[in-house]
Amino acid sequence: MEIRAAVVSSFDKPPRYEPFDLPAPSDEDQALVDVLAVGLHPRVRTGASGSHYTSTGKLPMVPGVDGVGRGEDGRLLYFVADDDVVGPMATRTVIDRRRSVPLPDDADVVKIAAAMNPAMSSWVALRRRVPIETGQSVLILGATGNAGQMAVQVAKRLGAGRVVGAGRDRARLAALPGIGADATVALTDDADATAAALAAAAAAEVDLVLDYLWGRPAGDAIMALLRARADRGRALNWIQIGAVAGPTIELPSVALRSANLRLQGNGQGAVSTRTYLEELPALVEEIESGGLAVTARPVPLAEVETAWTAPEAPGVRTVLVP
Ligand SMILES: NC(=O)c1ccc[n+]([C@@H]2O[C@H](COP(=O)([O-])OP(=O)(O)OC[C@H]3O[C@@H](n4cnc5c(N)ncnc54)[C@H](OP(=O)(O)O)[C@@H]3O)[C@@H](O)[C@H]2O)c1
Structure with missing residues (x-):
């Protein structure tokens, strides 16, 4: 045809x-x-x-x-x-x-087509990859894009206590509290400044990280969070989802020995197709009911x-x- x-x-x-x-x-x-x-x-x-x-x-x-x-x-x-x-x-x-x-x-067919893919990344990460417990805190690394801003809202809808949004676009960062972020962190190329900004937002004490950036910002943030964390034995679940800032990171081996860092990804392969399909109806319902901007x-x-x-x-x- x-x-x-x-x-x-x-x-x-x-x-x-x-x-x-x-x-x-x-x-x-x-x-x-x-x-x-x-x-x-x-x-x-x-x-x-x-x-x-x-x-x-x-x-x-x-x-x-x-x-x-x-x-x-x-x-x-x-x-x-x-x-x-x-x-x-x-x-x-x-x-x-x-x-x-x-x-x-x-x-609303345009809204569904726009939202399902970016929203699915955090929805499946927090419901299936590392199921979030009510009240846990979440850092969204790369919160200024479509998937990141969905992640802020999804985390809240799924019971997150505190949500911190990090990104480099300050105008977009300023809009995040309006969709539920409790704090924001401006990322720069200066690792010390990034560490200070993460510390100021108490990002070192989060339970989960949804990482849409990878590359240098992720490498800097992992080390900054682990150094500032009050209890390094408490699990820090890092969920790698996107790589807009670079395909690789440099990660000192001590990061994996000196703290309870659990590094995993969320995507086709890390999660089965069947699992994604099982989550479709609930996410459609969430978007259709106006739960996500x-x-x-x-x-x-x-x-x-x-x-x-x-x-x-x-x-x-x-x-x-x-
Ligand atoms: N694994 C999955 O299931 C899944 C699902 C959906 C999306 N993803 C992935 O997640 C990523 C984001 O998707 P999206 O739909 O949100 O894309 P998007 O709407 O294009 O957003 C990307 C955001 O990243 C920001 N950005 C780019 N380079 C950056 C850097 N070096 N530091 C900080 N921020 C930077 C951009 O902001 P500025 O350039 O304005 O700063 C933009 O806001 C993509 O890699 C996508 O493939 C994965």
Whole structure:
């Protein structure tokens, strides 16, 4: 079937809106949907550049990791795309019914497409990877982006006592108390200044860290927190989620010997697909009921090529609408 889609023909160029041949559903678990909204998440960009750890290298490809669509029975649904099929950035696509969840008829499709991916990272981290206990305190490293600002709200909704948001964009940091942060920390390239700012916000006493940055800020923060921690034997669960500040860190071995530091990640592979799917209905409900503030910018799918390279407004998720 011929559809129109955002087609990636070269990993170093943005996708173009072009005709694409969509294979028909191949078994009864697959279903054809009209796509209504697809988020342009960082994970979508790494997939379209061939650099995600799940990338197969096959071209041409249609990007996207999730979306909202309408099935042939007229019902709205949110779906997660398989890694090895035509992605959802298209007028129509084929989904796996087992990776979808029904939405109410009046669901805000753009809001759902914008929020599910960034919100899922903290939701699953705090419900499944290291289940949060009521009253525990959380540091969000990289709280100024879409996933980070969701994480501030998700942590509170899941019972966190104190939430500290850290980032480098001071204007965005100033907005975090309005969505639930109890304190904020301005990160800089100066490790001593970062350590002082973390200490001033009592960040050394948190139970959990959701880390969207990695790279140098994470390395600096781990050491700063461990040095300032009153009781180094108390567990510090560090959950690595994103790496916008760099793919590697330098970590002195003493960090792992001198304190009860538990370093783990949250993502495809660290958590099973089944676990993610089990969490979809509860998260949809949370977003639909207005529990999480979401800022989305809808853009026609036909304009994907320019939308891809346009500067992103901080804290706003672009959503492509066929
Ligand atoms: N594992 C998972 O399940 C999962 C799920 C969702 C997202 N993620 C990952 O999480 C990360 C964030 O995703 P997102 O949706 O929030 O992206 P986003 O909306 O683009 O936000 C990224 C934020 O990082 C900030 N930033 C970039 N470099 C920084 C640095 N060196 N120091 C401090 N802040 C820096 C940016 O702010 P400024 O540049 O304005 O300072 C921006 O606010 C990505 O790596 C994404 O792939 C992982």
